[in-house]
Amino acid sequence: MFPYANMLSYWIYLLAVLILAAGFFAPGGPTGAGWTLYPPQSVLSGTPGGQDWGILLMLSSLIVFIIGFTMGGLNYVVTVLQGRARGMTLMRMPLTVWGIFTATVMALLAFPALFVACVMMLFDRLLGTSFFMPAIVEMGTQLQHGGGSPILFQHLFWFFGHPEVYIVALPAFGIVSDLISTHARKNIFGYRMMVWAIVIIAALSFVVWAHHMYVSGMNPAFGFFFATTTLIIAVPTAIKVYNWVLTLWRGDIHLTLPMLFALAFIVTFVNGGLTGLFLGNVVVDVPLSDTMFVVAHFHMVMGVAPILVVFGAIYHWYPKVTGRMLNDVLGHIHYWTTFLGAYAIFFPMHYLGLLGVPRRYYEIGETSFVPPSAHTLNIFITVMALVVGAAQVVFLFNLVWSLFRGREAGGNPWRATTLEWQTPQTPPAHGNWGKDLPIVYRWAYDYSVPGAPEDFIPQTQPATDRVTREVMT
Amino acid sequence: MNVTLLFLAVIGAIIAWWMAGQRLTSKPWLEASPVQTATGLEDPPAPAIKIGLYVFLGVVGALFSLFISAYFMRMASSDWWGMPVPRLLWVNTALLATSSAALQWAKSEARHGRMGNLRPALVAGLLLAALFLAGQIEAWRDLNAAGYVLADNPANSFFYILTGLHGLHILGGLVVTGRTTVRAFAADIAPARLRLSVDLCTLYSHFMLAVWLILFALFAGWANDFVDLCRQLLS
Structure with a gap:
């Protein structure tokens, strides 16, 4: 809905990447703080880039990135809310879109935590404040900082960091649902359950962050709480895995490359999830x-x-x-x-x-x-x-x-139902549809419908009486 | 992180309320619709930019509630000395509140299509907000002169960082309100578009006023009793 903001978001993102990459050429080299940037280690002279440009470029890059992301994120969310085709109710959306939409909402709420942490650390490093820096002796000299709380940084970082895991995973969950359904020629098993699971995972993922901090010395009672929420979030995730497997069951499985990758995902995800x-x-x-x-x-x-x-x-x-x-x-x-x-x-x-x-x-x-x-x-x-x-x-x-x-x-090589495969041209021209926007008449998973002439019915195809009746019975 | 969790609970409640109206329990596989009656989105949707602003305010709210969470967590350590609230802040608060009120006036004038009154209202809102910013900078200088410098104490650091961040948001609002004001003085006014712009500027201004009031309560220490109470309830 906001093409200008979306484009701006892209260029700001590119700027953030360039700032990050500039660290390799800066005096003192890139930051050696790892990806978690824990203070005080990350801003001390013993760490590469800690007292040089490295950490400054890293933090600035993150701040610029978050500003850029917020623009793109607003565009995604508002587009899903207000820019859907006629007839595309929320419950007719492909799970890919559900995944991206939910992940974007999460990211909009989680990235500010990283932003806050980066700004405060920049202040500590540049202006001598003590948000995160405790009293510390470095190479025999007492630094000016005192009283700051490294744990505070960890809380902020992981308040962003754990939702981030699901910000990456939810679009993948959505995409894999669509790949499996399309390439097994079967409707997705438990569509409503899949949607609800995405939303529930998103909500729960905001209350599990401290399971990254069991060894940080925080209050042990927190550990009990966060262990509980962490195990609870496995339930909707497991529901999704069951539904993928049940979608495959007795499906007309085509072992195309997308399907192979989807199967590999299920196996790998279960494997990594269990150690979780x-x-x-x-x-x-x-x-x-x-x-x-x-x-x-x-x-x-x-x-x-x-x-x-x-x-x-x-x-x-x-x-x-x-x-x-x-x-x-x-x-x-x-x-x-x-x-x-x-x-x-x-x-x-x-x-x-x-x-x-x-x-x-x-x-x-x-x-x-x-x-x-x-x-x-x-x-x-x-x-x-x-x-x-x-x-x-x-x-x-x-x-x-x-x-x-x-x-x-050709236009629809996988014989898929969703809108993008029904465009008049391939690759789609600017605006995708030309003059007339498509109208959506059905959900995204009408594969192998009994009585239908083909094993898929595009979302743009209106219901004929005959097919509707047979589906209903 | 209690403040943030509280804020997220409110956002979550709004999302849940909205989702409750989206027929999440419908069975889409049973409802292929014939040609004439494609369901959904029949009523004209709210302007996208308005929804965009709501979402943006959600992000800004998350940002400030995270800072406030950090404020309370850092406050628990022993090196925290409160800092005095300069008198000037009262004046600034009054300025910001009047600015918000002026924009509210502009909004109602725009709704009734009275362009003659709309212009002075917008200009008043703009000037008062600019005065607020000038006042904030003056307060910074006073505090600096009195020896309350940034790195001295975490309370000072938070004061400068929070007022600075809030000031930047006010500045952003000023730019947009300024553009709206210029448009209101233009010869060819599109009334519907202008009304929407004034609407959105007013909403943003009210929100930033609310944020400021919360921050002010924080600096003045009124929020502390409330927080102590919450802390006791939680532990």
């Missing part, structure tokens, strides 16, 4: 928190799983964007290497974590409790990471090559 149940409990988290187990959990559930969906989505929508199919053989090489390779990388990390191998170290050295086999495993992980990285080159090559040499896709 372990880590959500305080007593299990405390010994495991600083080990590679957490790295394994995080990368399975939030790294690999959503990225598999992104790949699936690219293979699914590329034909609409370009008018050509991505090459199947290259796609299969990419898929199998990425899927199996990701397991080869991250699965062994569970064992390393249980051995007690700590995270955040790039080299362990001679440590008595780490057996030599752990080092062999680390070498294996590194080699596999390089292999998976190389497979992405195949994917990038495929993107470019298919743009010119790919098979012509």
Whole structure:
């Protein structure tokens, strides 16, 4: 609804990326504070960039990014609220749109927490305030700060950080629902339950943030509360997994590349989600928190799983964007290497974590409790990471090559129901529809409807009496 | 984070109320509609920009409630000394409240289409808000001169950072209200568009006034008793 704000959002985002990348060329190099930026460590001279430009560029980049995101986010939310086609009720929206919409609302409410934390840390670093900085002696000199609370930063950071996990996951949940339904030629199982689960996950994700802070020294009673909410949020998430599996059950499954990636997502997400149940409990988290187990959990559930969906989505929508199919053989090489390779990388990390191998170290050295086999495993992980990285080159090559040499896709190669596949031209011209906007007559999942001439009915097709009656009975 | 959670609970209640009207329990797989009666969105939708402003105010509200949460959490440590509230802030509060009232007047004039009264009302609202900003800067200078500098104490730091952030939001409002005022003086006025603009400026102004009143109560320490009460209830 706000094309200008949307475009501005993009350019501001680009500016934020440039500021971030500038850190590599700044005096003192990029910040060494990691992605969590915990003070006081992140702004001290012992950390790369802590007393140089690195941390300043990082914080400014985040602030600029959040301003830019807010514009784009407003556009997304208002477009879903006010810009829908005629007949497109909320309960007729594809789950992809539900996922993006809900995630955007969450992001609009969660990003301000990161904004507040970044502004306050900039003040601490530049103007000598003590929001987060405790009294501290650095290299033998007493710094001017005093009384600040590093835990306050952690609260603000994770108040953003945990919803952020679901900001990434909810669009992936939505997309994977559409991929599975389309490529299994079956309506999504429990559509209403899927919508409600998305909304409930969004609400709950704002009250679980401190499960990242069990070892921060906060009040232990909080730990009990947050462990409980963390386990509760697994319930709507599990409902979604069941519904994906039940959508597949007795479906006409086409093992196309989008479907393969969707299946890989389900497996990986369940895998990472289950270790999340372990880590959500305080007593299990405390010994495991600083080990590679957490790295394994995080990368399975939030790294690999959503990225598999992104790949699936690219293979699914590329034909609409370009008018050509991505090459199947290259796609299969990419898929199998990425899927199996990701397991080869991250699965062994569970064992390393249980051995007690700590995270955040790039080299362990001679440590008595780490057996030599752990080092062999680390070498294996590194080699596999390089292999998976190389497979992405195949994917990038495929993107470019298919743009010119790919098979012509036609308007609706997957025979899908949703609006984007019904545009008069492929790739869609500016404005997508030309003069007449489409009218929506049905929900997004009319696949294999009994009595219908084809195994899908587009959302733009009005009900004929015959089909309606048979569906009703 | 209690303040933030409270704020989010309010937002959540609004979302729940809105969703209750969206037929979330309907069974879309049973309701394919024939050609004539495509359901949904039959009544003219509210202007998108208005919804956009509501959502934006939600974001601004989240921003300030997070800062206030941080304020209370930092306050619990022992190095916190309260700072005196300069008298000037009372004057500033009055200025901002009058500015908001002037815009409310402008809104009602715009609704009745009386352009002659609309213009002075808009200008008054604009000038009073600008005076508020000038007053805030003056208050900063007074405090600085009296030795209450930014890095001295967390209470000071929060005072400057919160008034500064609020001032920036007022400045943003001034720019938009200024553009609306220019449009009101233009020769070819589109009354409907102008009415909407005045409407939105007024809404924003009221919201920022409410934020300021809360911040002022915070700095003056009136909120502390209330917070202590809440803390006792929670623990």
